[in-house]
Amino acid sequence: MDVKKDDLLRLYHYLKLTRHLEDRVTALYRQGRILGGAWTSNGMEAISVGYACALDKDDVIAxxxxxxxxxxxxxxxxxxxMAHYLGKKGGVTGGKEGNVHVGDIRLGILGYPSHLADNYPVAVGVALSFKIRGEKRVVTACTGDGGTSRGDFHEAMNMASVWKVPVVFFCNNNQYAYSTPLRLQMAIKNVAERALAYGMPSETVDGNDVIAVYSAAKRAYDRARAGKGPTFIECKTMRMHGHSEHDAAKYVPRELLEEWKKNDPLINMERYLTSNKVATPEEMGSIDKRVREEIEEAEEFAEKSPLPDGKEALEGVYATPV
Ligand SMILES: Cc1ncc(C[n+]2csc(CCOP(=O)(O)OP(=O)(O)O)c2C)c(N)n1
Ligand SMILES: [Mg+2]
Known part of the structure; x- marks a missing residue:
């Protein structure tokens, strides 16, 4: 797929922002500054950046x-x-939650329910509503390889396919579900084979190649908008950190990590931009500078943001009926 320069630079910007922001979160976690847990996407950033950049503004993600x-x-x-991780009032949930189980319906982000793959059936419901209303909007849902072993995953895949709703499912196949390697939780080589059982088209892409993820997402969104139903996209990648920052992941062979280090999504993209002469070193340098400034400002904001009042714990928990 021919991706325009502006879109390539946007992908690069968000890859950098995600990597550097989460690296800063990791450092703060090690200093004991983070109130909850810190689950990072280190080494896997190309997947969520790729599928989100390929969407339109009115689409919805789960x-x-x-x-x-x-x-x-x-x-x-x-x-x-940043304020979220520090448990501050200025954070996504005003300091109520500490696990990035967040959402914001105004931005088309459905809140994550914590139970693995439970976002899949919710996405199918939203997609069904778009279909009934005749809207050309698309919904995405993403889960890990472990999440695809849950019942909700299979029920959602089945109904989405039967109803031909405009949902695109992504799977971050990062080889591990906490400490369980893929071979101990499924007897197939590619997670995408699961889609066959539901008559759903699927693709397996290099999850460390942001352009590959973006292009596969675009193809699937076009299909969905044309009324052709759901697609399942498996993005092969590697979880380069532990399950969470508290986990040293000693159960992952070091050689495997060394191998995957050579396929880092950020370096892959820098190589692409340079070798195809898409961006000059100055252009890339200015993106890097902007990202670093943004993260410094974010940390300053989070430090200054107050802690919430105790009474706020009960506010905004349930929607107020209109
Ligand atoms: C139903 C359910 N079981 C267990 C958990 C606890 N848990 C949270 S993440 C996780 C591992 C998830 O692995 P995977 O789906 O491969 O995603 P990854 O963490 O690798 O991105 C587990 C067991 C949960 N949140 N929900
Ligand atoms: Mg996994």
Whole structure:
């Protein structure tokens, strides 16, 4: 697929922003500054950046907790993310939640329910509503390889295919579900084979190639908007950090990580931009500078943001009926 320069630079910008923001979160976690947990997408950023950048503004996403790139692309700011991790009032949930199980319906982000793959059936419901209303909008849902072993995943895949609703399912196949390697939880080689059982088209792409993810997403969104139903996209990648920053992941062979390091999504993109003469070193340098400034400002904002009042714990928990 021919991707325009502006779109390539946008992909690069969000890859960098996601990587550097989460790296800063990791550092703060190690200093004991983060109130909840810190689940990063290190090494997997191309997936959520790619699928989110390929969407239109009116589309809706049902992400999972490793989709920081998608949160940022859809408009949750680094300031809000940083304040969230520090448990501050200026954070995404005003300091109520500490696991990035967040959403914002105004930005088309459905809140993540924590139970693995439970976002899949919710996405199907939203897609069904778009179909009934005749709207040309698309919904995405993303889960990990482990999430695809849950019942909700299969029920959602089946109904989406039967109803031919405009949903596109993504799977971050990062080889591990916490400490369980893929071979101990499924007897197939590619997670995408699961889609066959539901008569759903699928693709397996290099999840560390942001252009490949973006292009596959675009193709699937076009199909969905044309009324041709759902697609399942498996993005092969590797979880380069532990399950969470508290986990040293000693159960992952070091050689495997060394191998995947050579396929880093950010370096892959820098190589592409340079070798195809898409961006000059100055252009790339100015993106880097902008990202670093944005993260510094975010941290400053989060530090200054107050802690919430205790009474706020009960506010905004349920929607107020109109
Ligand atoms: C139904 C359910 N079981 C267990 C958990 C606890 N849990 C959270 S993340 C996780 C591992 C998820 O692995 P995977 O789906 O491969 O995603 P990854 O963390 O690798 O991105 C587990 C077991 C949960 N949130 N929901
Ligand atoms: Mg996994």
């Amino acid at each position: 992400p999972y907790f490793r989709d920081m790139g998608a949160f940022l692309v859809r408009g949750i700011t680094p300031k809000m993310i």
